[in-house]
Amino acid sequence: MNQESATQITDLGRSLDGVASAMRLCLACGFCCDGTLHLHTALLPDETPTAVALGLAVTTADGRAVFRQPCTQFRDGRCAIYDRRPQVCRHYACALLKKLLAGEVSLEQSLQIAGIARKQLAVFRTRVPAAASFMEWLKAIEASADAEAADPGLAQAVTHDTTLSDHTVALIVYLTKYFGENDAGA
Numbered sequence: 001m002n003q004e005s006a007t008q009i010t011d012l013g014r015s016l017d018g019v020a021s022a023m024r025l026c027l028a029c030g031f032c033c034d035g036t037l038h039l040h041t042a043l044l045p046d047e048t049p050t051a052v053a054l055g056l057a058v059t060t061a062d063g064r065a066v067f068r069q070p071c072t073q074f075r076d077g078r079c080a081i082y083d084r085r086p087q088v089c090r091h092y093a094c095a096l097l098k099k100l101l102a103g104e105v106s107l108e109q110s111l112q113i114a115g116i117a118r119k120q121l122a123v124f125r126t127r128v129p130a131a132a133s134f135m136e137w138l139k140a141i142e143a144s145a146d147a148e149a150a151d152p153g154l155a156q157a158v159t160h161d162t163t164l165s166d167h168t169v170a171l172i173v174y175l176t177k178y179f180g181e182n183d184a185g186a
């Protein structure tokens with residue numbers, strides 16, 4: 001084996017390690033599928049018919065074809081249509097995943113970061129069981145500015161529960177810091 005081949009095999013090994021680590025992190029996370037980071041996910045223009053056939057909740061936002069989150073195909077912490085998922089899902093990487101793949105954080109560190117977010121989300125879930133997702137909750141907060149448009153229960157929680165408001169803000173800061181995503185207005 002020459003040095004070039006050995007280098008290629010080493011690079012391939014690193015690449016396979018990276019894929020395995022990415023899969024472990026994403027299986028422990030799922031925030032880009034469950035409505036924690038996004039309200040919608042954009043589709044390519046020609047993907048709409050396929051996305052509808054796959055059972056995704058296709059709609060439009062700002063004139064673009066999107067499917068709603070939480071994704072209807074996110075089941076038991078996994079993508080139920082993994083081999084047929086839209087292009088955007090194939091190419092998406094949040095800030096944490098990018099850092100993991102670049103070797104800037106270890107798998108253990110990234111799992112710990114996702115785990116802390118998951119615990120914070122669990123607290124939020126117990127406090128706001130009516131919200132379909134964290135992003136839906138943020139949308140309700142925005143809508144609470146227009147009391148008639150907001151769900152009365154959610155609006156009341158936002159208005160009167162400062163602890164919940166503080167927790168929500170802390171979670172936004174944490175998700176933005178580590179996952180680099182927050183598109184409440186999407």
Ligand code: SF4
Pocket residue numbers: 025026027029030031032033037092093094095096097179
């Ligand atoms: S949010 Fe990032 S780490 Fe989590 S599942 Fe999506 S890409 Fe993976």
Ligand code: SF4
Pocket residue numbers: 032033041071072073074075078079080081082085086089
């Ligand atoms: S299609 Fe699969 S990968 Fe894409 S958002 Fe839905 S569950 Fe996640």
